[in-house]
Amino acid sequence: MTYVMNTKQQLVSIMADYRLGLFVFRNDLRVEDNLALYDAAQRSEILICCFCFNPTQNKYGHYGIPAMGKHRFTFLQQSLKQLRTELEMRGQKLIVLTGTFDWILTELISERQVDAVFLSQHQGYYERLQLSLLQQRFPFLPFHETPNNTLFSEPELPFELADLPETFSQFRKKVEPLSRDFSVQLVDALPPLPENISYPGFKAETLNELASADFEGGERAGLEHLASYFSGQSAGTYKQTRNALDDFSSSTKFSPWLAQGCLSVRQIMAALREYEAQFGENESSYWISFELLWREYFFWYALKHGKRLFAFSGLSGKSPKTSFYSERFQKWCSGNTPYPIVNACMKQLNATGYMSNRGRQLVASCFVHELSLDWRYGAAYFEQQLIDYDVSSNWGNWQYLAGVGADPRGHRQFNLEKQTERYDPDNEFIKRWAGDLSGQPIDSVDAADWPVR
Numbered sequence: 254m255t256y257v258m259n260t261k262q263q264l265v266s267i268m269a270d271y272r273l274g275l276f277v278f279r280n281d282l283r284v285e286d287n288l289a290l291y292d293a294a295q296r297s298e299i300l301i302c303c304f305c306f307n308p309t310q311n312k313y314g315h316y317g318i319p320a321m322g323k324h325r326f327t328f329l330q331q332s333l334k335q336l337r338t339e340l341e342m343r344g345q346k347l348i349v350l351t352g353t354f355d356w357i358l359t360e361l362i363s364e365r366q367v368d369a370v371f372l373s374q375h376q377g378y379y380e381r382l383q384l385s386l387l388q389q390r391f392p393f394l395p396f397h398e399t400p401n402n403t404l405f406s407e408p409e410l411p412f413e414l415a416d417l418p419e420t421f422s423q424f425r426k427k428v429e430p431l432s433r434d435f436s437v438q439l440v441d442a443l444p445p446l447p448e449n450i451s452y453p454g455f456k457a458e459t460l461n462e463l464a465s466a467d468f469e470g471g472e473r474a475g476l477e478h479l480a481s482y483f484s485g486q487s488a489g490t491y492k493q494t495r496n497a498l499d500d501f502s503s504s505t506k507f508s509p510w511l512a513q514g515c516l517s518v519r520q521i522m523a524a525l526r527e528y529e530a531q532f533g534e535n536e537s538s539y540w541i542s543f544e545l546l547w548r549e550y551f552f553w554y555a556l557k558h559g560k561r562l563f564a565f566s567g568l569s570g571k572s573p574k575t576s577f578y579s580e581r582f583q584k585w586c587s588g589n590t591p592y593p594i595v596n597a598c599m600k601q602l603n604a605t606g607y608m609s610n611r612g613r614q615l616v617a618s619c620f621v622h623e624l625s626l627d628w629r630y631g632a633a634y635f636e637q638q639l640i641d642y643d644v645s646s647n648w649g650n651w652q653y654l655a656g657v658g659a660d661p662r663g664h665r666q667f668n669l670e671k672q673t674e675r676y677d678p679d680n681e682f683i684k685r686w687a688g689d690l691s692g693q694p695i696d697s698v699d700a701a702d703w704p705v706r
């Protein structure tokens with residue numbers, strides 16, 4: 254049996270396409286408005302819902318920098334815990350498998366004789382590679398990938414992916430006129446789990462004490478934050494406040510939930526439309542959708558450019574004149590550079606897992622231009638530290654700021670003194686995060702100290 258929604262929004266059963274479906278959660282850790290899960294529920298008689306966790310992410314990553322730090326790990330655990338509860342409320346369970354994605358799924362598919370696999374479309378090059386390895390191992394098994402984390406699906410875009418505009422502005426002008434219904438898909442019940450299946454849980458409780466006070470992972474917490482944001486007046490002043498360095502309500506703070514997929518971007522757009530219908534549309538409310546289009550752009554950008562997202566020369570084909578200096582890199586990471594504003598931002602990031610968009614631009618500009626460091630190390634450190642790490646937004650923005658990405662200007666160096674005067678005129682932010690305590694030169698060894706033969 255499978256289940257579909259009738260006109261009264263009740264789930265009714267019809268004949269299923271598959272006996273046993275396997276739903277693999279990735280960056281879509283929600284039940285509501287999860288179109289891929291809905292598809293799996295409609296087409297499977299019985300269903301296994303799983304999440305694959307690769308513990309090596311906590312130890313290894315690009316350039317020896319472990320890919321997942323404690324903030325995101327805690328947020329992920331909380332998200333999985335809430336997902337488990339949401340699934341149980343609908344008669345399902347979450348099976349958390351530990352190991353390498355393609356190998357553990359190979360085992361599960363063979364052992365259980367799965368008839369079809371369902372997932373959300375992922376933009377990450379390595380995630381797509383893992384999936385294609387799995388598909389090669391099971392050439393006759395249907396894999397259903399549903400667009401689930403974007404505003405538009407690929408066929409809805411007014412151009413072929415290969416012709417994705419080279420700049421954000423061109424992209425925005427093409428997609429903004431598209432009309433789109435952002436109604437949200439509810440899932441009240443799911444097909445049952447097969448009998449005799451054990452489900453190792455995730456030890457979510459153990460790391461709760463590390464959680465950032467501002468961000469609790471999970472679908473419920475995300476929906477509560479969404480409702481609370483639009484119930485206040487912040488959306489009406491977003492454009493004026495969004496550049497603040499350290500004020501929770503100055504920007505939406507949707508990013509951590511969006512990155513793990515605890516919230517869908519359609520849910521956010523639906524809530525924004527409702528807000529605009531009630532309080533009226535203004536420049537600020539429009540600007541929220543404008544920023545969400547940046548996220549959208551980088552999603553398609555990552556999908557189009559594949560592994561070039563991680564290339565030193567990016568899309569430009571020209572390698573920047575920067576390199577790796579261990580001491581500079583470590584000082585930047587720990588917030589110990591000669592630039593107080595950069596130090597404050599980095600200390601905020603290390604302590605909370607979050608940094609404002611303005612802060613990210615400043616520290617990335619400093620990394621590339623003042624410290625002459627190879628941008629990929631900065632991106633890898635962000636990947637580890639950010640609670641809202643998202644492969645396309647992170648590496649796409651770093652490429653942009655390093656002058657090798659989707660930026661027609663190609664050289665974005667921020668004047669750190671002027672930026673401090675503008676965004677932290679009374680040094681409040683710098684003082685709060687002890688950004689002015691360094692005073693050290695960036696290099697302890699001067700070129701003049703080098704031994705000369």
Ligand SMILES: Cc1cc2nc3c(=O)[nH]c(=O)nc-3n(C[C@H](O)[C@H](O)[C@H](O)COP(=O)(O)OP(=O)(O)OC[C@H]3O[C@@H](n4cnc5c(N)ncnc54)[C@H](O)[C@@H]3O)c2cc1C
Nearest residue numbers: 504505506507508544545548610613641642643646647650
């Ligand atoms: C070097 C650098 C690295 C970044 N890495 C990430 C990342 O890993 N994950 C991430 O979600 N964002 C990243 N961003 C984009 C942006 O800084 C964050 O999305 C934003 O600060 C999150 O806070 P918010 O939700 O309050 O944003 P808001 O200002 O409220 O914006 C609303 C939403 O729009 C999207 N958005 C806003 N600005 C951008 C942008 N420049 N690029 C893509 N999407 C955007 C986000 O989904 C955000 O939640 C990065 C920016 C820079 C400069």
